[in-house]
Amino acid sequence: MFDFDMKNVSSKDFEEYLKSVENADLSDAFWDAALVQNLNTSVSSSPNFNVYLAAQVKSNDKGFLSKDITVKDLISHRGDIHHVFPRDYLKKNSLKRGEYNQIANYVYMQSEINVQIGNKAPNGYFNELKDQCNGAGLKYGGIDKFQSLEDNLMMNCIPDTIFSMDIGNYDEFLTQRRVLMAEKIRDYYYSL
Numbered sequence: 795m796f797d798f799d800m801k802n803v804s805s806k807d808f809e810e811y812l813k814s815v816e817n818a819d820l821s822d823a824f825w826d827a828a829l830v831q832n833l834n835t836s837v838s839s840s841p842n843f844n845v846y847l848a849a850q851v852k853s854n855d856k857g858f859l860s861k862d863i864t865v866k867d868l869i870s871h872r873g874d875i876h877h878v879f880p881r882d883y884l885k886k887n888s889l890k891r892g893e894y895n896q897i898a899n900y901v902y903m904q905s906e907i908n909v910q911i912g913n914k915a916p917n918g919y920f921n922e923l924k925d926q927c928n929g930a931g932l933k934y935g936g937i938d939k940f941q942s943l944e945d946n947l948m949m950n951c952i953p954d955t956i957f958s959m960d961i962g963n964y965d966e967f968l969t970q971r972r973v974l975m976a977e978k979i980r981d982y983y984y985s986l
Contacts, residue, residue, distance in 0.1 A: 829976040833976060842897075846979055860903070868904070881894050953967065
């Protein structure tokens with residue numbers, strides 16, 4: 795395949811060749827279905843996940859539930875990948891490693907926020923985040939306005955249905971987040 799591409803690049807106008815490859819390989823079917831399916835993996839070194847992170851870095855996105863610290867900062871300082879649905883919460887509900895370590899469940903998050911979340915279900919800690927935004931005091935990072943929380947969820951491709959989700963919604967969450975991640979990757983690609 796590489797030799798084929800190199801031969802075509804050298805024998806044709808590069809922009810023309812690139813456009814033909816994009817039209818053939820990056821159709822709506824790729825962005826809406828194939829990429830979404832490729833995000834159904836537990837391999838954190840997945841090229842698709844790395845492109846998603848690159849999109850977050852280029853957009854200067856904040857880390858999950860962070861008010862000021864960016865994904866770039868977290869990656870640069872070897873920050874940890876954490877789980878939106880906490881790993882221990884999923885393990886206690888009998889999910890296997892390949893299920894709880896889905897890349898669609900991964901976010902870059904400050905460790906101190908992750909420690910505060912512990913093994914709470916999303917509907918538990920997200921409702922506490924709502925309270926935090928209504929003046930109840932800071933518990934999970936420094937976000938204290940609901941608009942800032944919504945913006946952070948959008949940056950991190952977290953569906954807005956997360957506020958009511960528990961173990962019964964985990965598969966739905968993964969499906970919704972994969973679609974949002976694929977959209978972010980598409981937007982990133984076309985911004986280059």
